[in-house]
Amino acid sequence: MSAITPIGVLSSVVLDCPDPQALAEFYRAVLGGVLEPDDDDWVDLILPGGGLRIGFQRAPEYAPPVWPGDDGAQQSHLDIAVGDLDLAQRRLLDAGARLVDAEPTFRVYLDPVGHPFCTIH
Numbered sequence: 198m199s200a201i202t203p204i205g206v207l208s209s210v211v212l213d214c215p216d217p218q219a220l221a222e223f224y225r226a227v228l229g230g231v232l233e234p235d236d237d238d239w240v241d242l243i244l245p246g247g248g249l250r251i252g253f254q255r256a257p258e259y260a261p262p263v264w265p266g267d268d269g270a271q272q273s274h275l276d277i278a279v280g281d282l283d284l285a286q287r288r289l290l291d292a293g294a295r296l297v298d299a300e301p302t303f304r305v306y307l308d309p310v311g312h313p314f315c316t317i318h
Contacts, residue, residue: 207249208248208249208250209241209249209250209251209252210249210250210251210252210275211251211252211253211254212251212252212253212254212312213254213255213256213259214253214254214255214256214259214310214312215255215256215257215259215310216255216310217234217237217238217239217240217253217254217255218232218234218237218240218253219309220253220308220309220310221234221240221241221242221251221253223292223293223294223308223309224242224251224253224308225242226292227277227289227292227294228242228244228245228251228277229244229245230242230243230244230245231243237255238254238255239252239253239254239255240252240253241253259310261307261310261311261312262311262312262313264297264305264307264311264313265297265298274312274313274314274315275312275314275315276303276314276315276316276317277314277315277316277317278316278317278318279316279317279318280318281318282302282303282304282316282318285304285316286299286304286316289306289316293308293309294306294307294308294309294314295307297313302317302318303315303316303317303318304316
């Protein structure tokens, strides 16, 4: 396989939501990092290490993705590596996540506005 010259470097993943500050606070509790609000419509969470960031963008008519869904409505999700699935579950539920599926090696949650994400071991 030959090397490919990249066009660019991924700098952020952006989640639409009704309240960027609130959802950014949730993910800061989950992942750590530093919040950088731009205005009432945008907040960045700079993840530890300073490279990747998650952006939270106000979407006035936000509708959560459907999970599970066979119609493609989920669109995307985050996978979060954890050392202890049970401990992570307790902390995530306390932070406002909702557990929707539990398997031996991963758990599926919805964040406070309905975006799916998984913890993996």
